[in-house]
Amino acid sequence: MSGLIETVLNSEEKIVLWQFIGELRTSDKRYLLRNDIVCAFEDFCKRNGNSQKIDSSPLGQMIHYTQEIILEEESICIVYRPKIARQEVYRLREDTPIEHLSVQQLLDVRDHFVNQFHPDEGDVFEIDFEPFYDYSPTIRDSKNIGKGVRFLNRYMSSKLFQDPRQWLETLFNFLSLHCYNGITLLINGRIKNQHQLSEQVKDAIFFLNQFSDEIPFEDFRYEFQSMGFEPGWGNTAGRVKETLSILDELIDSPDDQVLEAFLSRVPMIFRIVLVSVHGWFGQEGVLGRPDTGGQVVYVLDQARSLEQQLKEDIILAGLDGYGIEPKVIILSRLIHNSDGTRCNQRLEKVHGTDNAWILRVPFRDFNPNMTQNWISRFEIWPYLETYAIDAEKELYAQFHGRPDLIIGNYSDGNLVAFLLARRLDVTQFNIAHALEKSKYLFSNLYWQDLEHLYHFSIQFTADLIAMNAANCIISSTYQEIVGRTDSVGQYESYESFTMPNLYHVVNGIELFSPKFNVVPPGVNENVYFPYTRTDERVPNKREHLEDLLFTLEDPSQVFGKLDNPSKRPIFSMARLDRIKNLTGLAECFGRSPALQECCNLILVAGKLTVNESSDSEEREEIEKLYRIIDEHNLYGKIRWLGVRLPKADSGEIYRVIADRRGVFVQPALFEAFGLTILEAMISGLPTFATQFGGPLEIIQDKVNGFYINPTNLEETADKILEFVTKCDHNPDHWIQLSNKAMERVYSTYTWKIHTSKLLSLSRIYGFWNFISKENREDILRYVESLFYLLFKPRAKELLEQHMHR
Numbered sequence: 001m002s003g004l005i006e007t008v009l010n011s012e013e014k015i016v017l018w019q020f021i022g023e024l025r026t027s028d029k030r031y032l033l034r035n036d037i038v039c040a041f042e043d044f045c046k047r048n049g050n051s052q053k054i055d056s057s058p059l060g061q062m063i064h065y066t067q068e069i070i071l072e073e074e075s076i077c078i079v080y081r082p083k084i085a086r087q088e089v090y091r092l093r094e095d096t097p098i099e100h101l102s103v104q105q106l107l108d109v110r111d112h113f114v115n116q117f118h119p120d121e122g123d124v125f126e127i128d129f130e131p132f133y134d135y136s137p138t139i140r141d142s143k144n145i146g147k148g149v150r151f152l153n154r155y156m157s158s159k160l161f162q163d164p165r166q167w168l169e170t171l172f173n174f175l176s177l178h179c180y181n182g183i184t185l186l187i188n189g190r191i192k193n194q195h196q197l198s199e200q201v202k203d204a205i206f207f208l209n210q211f212s213d214e215i216p217f218e219d220f221r222y223e224f225q226s227m228g229f230e231p232g233w234g235n236t237a238g239r240v241k242e243t244l245s246i247l248d249e250l251i252d253s254p255d256d257q258v259l260e261a262f263l264s265r266v267p268m269i270f271r272i273v274l275v276s277v278h279g280w281f282g283q284e285g286v287l288g289r290p291d292t293g294g295q296v297v298y299v300l301d302q303a304r305s306l307e308q309q310l311k312e313d314i315i316l317a318g319l320d321g322y323g324i325e326p327k328v329i330i331l332s333r334l335i336h337n338s339d340g341t342r343c344n345q346r347l348e349k350v351h352g353t354d355n356a357w358i359l360r361v362p363f364r365d366f367n368p369n370m371t372q373n374w375i376s377r378f379e380i381w382p383y384l385e386t387y388a389i390d391a392e393k394e395l396y397a398q399f400h401g402r403p404d405l406i407i408g409n410y411s412d413g414n415l416v417a418f419l420l421a422r423r424l425d426v427t428q429f430n431i432a433h434a435l436e437k438s439k440y441l442f443s444n445l446y447w448q449d450l451e452h453l454y455h456f457s458i459q460f461t462a463d464l465i466a467m468n469a470a471n472c473i474i475s476s477t478y479q480e481i482v483g484r485t486d487s488v489g490q491y492e493s494y495e496s497f498t499m500p501n502l503y504h505v506v507n508g509i510e511l512f513s514p515k516f517n518v519v520p521p522g523v524n525e526n527v528y529f530p531y532t533r534t535d536e537r538v539p540n541k542r543e544h545l546e547d548l549l550f551t552l553e554d555p556s557q558v559f560g561k562l563d564n565p566s567k568r569p570i571f572s573m574a575r576l577d578r579i580k581n582l583t584g585l586a587e588c589f590g591r592s593p594a595l596q597e598c599c600n601l602i603l604v605a606g607k608l609t610v611n612e613s614s615d616s617e618e619r620e621e622i623e624k625l626y627r628i629i630d631e632h633n634l635y636g637k638i639r640w641l642g643v644r645l646p647k648a649d650s651g652e653i654y655r656v657i658a659d660r661r662g663v664f665v666q667p668a669l670f671e672a673f674g675l676t677i678l679e680a681m682i683s684g685l686p687t688f689a690t691q692f693g694g695p696l697e698i699i700q701d702k703v704n705g706f707y708i709n710p711t712n713l714e715e716t717a718d719k720i721l722e723f724v725t726k727c728d729h730n731p732d733h734w735i736q737l738s739n740k741a742m743e744r745v746y747s748t749y750t751w752k753i754h755t756s757k758l759l760s761l762s763r764i765y766g767f768w769n770f771i772s773k774e775n776r777e778d779i780l781r782y783v784e785s786l787f788y789l790l791f792k793p794r795a796k797e798l799l800e801q802h803m804h805r
């Protein structure tokens with residue numbers, strides 16, 4: 001048992017604990033999550049004049065690490081998380097010894113809580129991935145989670161180097177594989193086996209010693225070829241010699257760093273597919289629509305940056321003269337009824353690139369009412385398997401062959417990436433962007449009630465399939481994987497959970513697997529840059545946006561006329577979905593006359609009227625926002641822009657707010673990462689962002705921004721008020737914070753850092769895929785059975801519902 005719990009139960013604090021539990025029982029809630037527990041405990045301590053208990057006492061600490069409390073008739077069940085990625089479950093009764101519960105028992109307790117525990121009807125299906133992770137090593141220390149590649153290199157090198165003869169053969173086979181459109185790369189048939197490889201490498205280094213470093217590869221290409229070497233080692237004698245020397249070291253005295261250095265140079269990635277299926281995927285006029293936000297921004301920026309980096313790598317490898325051209329394809333869906341967007345266009349070049357494309361493949365017309373139109377990400381499942389089959393053919397045609405790497409995005413894109421990678425035998429990477437399971441609280445426990453709206457039974461199954469099949473998972477933050485000491489990670493929430501009456505997951509993902517790597521995104525620095533760079537800003541645009549934000553009277557675009565447009569602006573921009581919680585920010589502002597006294601609230605959200613939307617959450621949020629404005633009489637204090645801004649304008653808008661010394665607030669109930677936070681910060685805006693999710697890692701509280709708890713409206717208003725009051729007294733305070741925000745983004749969140757890391761990973765995980773293929777087959781077979789036996793029948797059922805709509 002945890003020492004801390006033992007201390008509490010063996011001391012007088014036990015009485016206080018039961019008093020607290022007694023108080024919890026007086027409210028209606030029987031299942032409390034951490035935020036509820038901490039708030040209730042703070043309240044309890046304050047009312048009992050015991051505020052010092054909150055943090056410092058053993059009971060306070062125990063509460064701090066308690067993630068869940070389930071109030072049973074005569075006992076309580078607590079889910080205790082003493083460490084990152086470690087969960088313990090206990091049942092406590094007042095006069096009986098504490099009982100330790102297993103994961104299975106916890107899942108039964110949860111089922112029981114929702115009246116779905118039916119042991120007499122037989123056992124529930126259990127999903128357990130643990131036995132399948134024997135193909136892979138596991139990281140021991142949780143602080144190394146997310147640095148998988150480092151660990152993997154060490155593991156691979158120690159394994160490979162245990163048997164040098166076998167290792168050399170593996171290396172030889174791997175090097176013999178590489179070619180591009182019929183052009184052989186690296187080594188040719190003159191090197192017939194591993195022994196010759198080892199000898200020829202030394203001879204080649206000796207041969208290269210006669211040239212000075214800058215001599216181009218072309219000058220010695222033919223002699224080099226006769227020794228068994230083909231292009232791909234470098235563009236100059238110096239670079240070729242360096243690469244061969246690394247290989248020589250890898251053969252003679254290998255270690256993990258040499259392995260990484262060598263693999264990072266192997267020219268094996270030229271053609272990349274980024275799968276992003278559901279959204280309105282376009283370059284203009286799509287942002288702010290339901291389901292289309294940061295993922296589109298991320299994938300477009302990533303595609304641009306990948307193309308650029310691949311070009312640089314090709315030049316460095318000496319391959320640019322051979323007709324070798326990188327190609328990046330963003331695979332999305334073609335939407336026939338495209339509502340003024342380009343989503344009905346099959347092929348579109350990505351702006352600012354030579355060879356990056358959006359390839360849109362339509363869903364098969366099972367049901368034209370659905371498939372010709374935009375389909376919510378929650379409804380898309382029945383169309384994905386056949387989509388993958390069709391997309392495979394189109395990709396083959398576009399690339400004139402197979403891609404070298406497939407990166408999935410979001411649950412649907414990751415599932416398609418799995419199907420494609422399996423069929424094409426290509427390395428699969430996943431990027432979650434957002435795992436809905438963490439976004440919608442209790443989404444698994446109450447899945448049956450929510451199924452008609454969200455179909456989580458299909459989505460969570462798809463998530464399990466794709467995340468376990470992937471060779472590598474890219475996450476934007478560490479907390480996305482395993483949270484922090486006080487919060488559960490997004491992937492961690494898939495470790496064990498119940499879908500009552502459907503299945504129990506007792507081990508859904510190995511969090512300590514080296515497949516996890518944190519590679520944060522960047523921000524497009526041509527669009528989002530500091531407000532201080534006045535010479536790069538376009539005066540007309542600035543004036544136009546000032547008018548739009550603060551004064552323009554045009555009911556078709558803007559709601560609200562400000563009484564005093566010169567007050568400090570509190571700004572937010574997001575899609576109008578429930579979790580983004582723009583309505584929560586309006587409510588917070590509405591309840592604080594002090595904040596209204598010194599600030600205006602400016603919201604940019606895609607729409608103004610319910611008639612413009614077919615999305616149920618969006619319609620509800622629109623109605624709610626009008627209600628809040630009315631209830632708190634916010635007329636004259638708020639402006640709500642229902643516009644979809646062109647990209648360049650969305651950059652300038654943050655700067656205009658910064659000109660007026662405004663602040664940015666991101667009030668989401670949960671935010672997986674939060675690109676708007678990077679955009680606001682790089683523009684120089686002091687930013688207040690939700691403490692639930694990724695922003696916790698982007699911002700360092702009170703150093704370069706602030707955390708807010710969007711469920712605590714009063715505290716949030718006070719935090720903003722405290723800051724703006726300080727800035728009113730001392731304008732330098734705003735400037736100091738603004739500078740720190742900009743520094744934070746430039747030092748940590750750039751696309752250049754992202755892409756070089758991603759490409760290095762793709763080579764290393766590609767190599768691992770090559771050497772571990774056979775060992776991975778059993779996990780892939782298990783994954784496939786979940787796909788065919790669980791996913792497909794449920795997706796088919798959904799299709800039938802669609803047919804009857």
Ligand code: UDP
Binds near residue numbers: 575677
């Ligand atoms: N965005 C926009 N107009 C809007 C709403 C959002 O241009 O009306 C952009 C915003 O600038 C950001 C992205 O959409 O680049 C939203 O990304 P974020 O990661 O913050 O959230 P998501 O929408 O992906 O959940």
Ligand code: LCN
Binds near residue numbers: 294675
């Ligand atoms: C989806 C989200 O919800 C955001 O939090 C991320 O920033 C975005 O995708 C890009 O990864």
